[in-house]
Amino acid sequence: MKILSLDLATQTGWASYDNGSVDLGTADFKLKRGESPGMRFLRCRSWLREMKKLLGDIDLIAYEQPHQRGGHPTQVAMGLVAEVLSFAARANIETTSYHATSLKKWATGKGNAKKPQMVKEAESRGYIVANDDEADAVLMLEHCLEDLHIDKSDTARSTTKTKLVRR
Numbered sequence: 001m002k003i004l005s006l007d008l009a010t011q012t013g014w015a016s017y018d019n020g021s022v023d024l025g026t027a028d029f030k031l032k033r034g035e036s037p038g039m040r041f042l043r044c045r046s047w048l049r050e051m052k053k054l055l056g057d058i059d060l061i062a063y064e065q066p067h068q069r070g071g072h073p074t075q076v077a078m079g080l081v082a083e084v085l086s087f088a089a090r091a092n093i094e095t096t097s098y099h100a101t102s103l104k105k106w107a108t109g110k111g112n113a114k115k116p117q118m119v120k121e122a123e124s125r126g127y128i129v130a131n132d133d134e135a136d137a138v139l140m141l142e143h144c145l146e147d148l149h150i151d152k153s154d155t156a157r158s159t160t161k162t163k164l165v166r167r
Contacts, residue, residue, distance in 0.1 A: 003017040004139075005062045012080070029041075
């Protein structure tokens with residue numbers, strides 16, 4: 001089973017699972033000076049297509065459910081989720097979402113865990129993460145694997161990251 005886990009934001013953390021192998025990284029959807037706000041969503045769409053080429057047939061995309069933060073962050077989060085759902089529908093890929101509080105509680109025992117706690121938790125599970133975005137994505141992936149009753153003991157944790165950073 002191939003799973004892609006996404007911590008959606010301007011800098012999106014991602015983790016992929018493919019028959020016991022886990023890779024992770026980040027994708028940057030920041031706008032360049034003078035660009036239309038819609039460009040970040042076009043970059044996301046293009047990046048999702050690249051990931052599908054890299055991973056092959058993806059069975060499931062798990063993503064963090066956006067919550068209403070107000071203003072610009074909500075607009076970005078909702079737009080990125082719309083891109084993911086649209087991409088998944090076109091590619092016949094199942095989706096599931098996880099609320100940030102539920103993920104944090106599952107990972108650390110505290111629903112209000114801070115970013116450094118999530119990074120520490122990912123590292124304690126054997127992952128090498130560069131930032132909290134990667135930590136959230138890989139912990140969401142583990143949560144998803146548990147929900148699907150996939151044995152994590154067979155998971156080979158990647159020590160090198162697949163470089164698929166969108167600039």
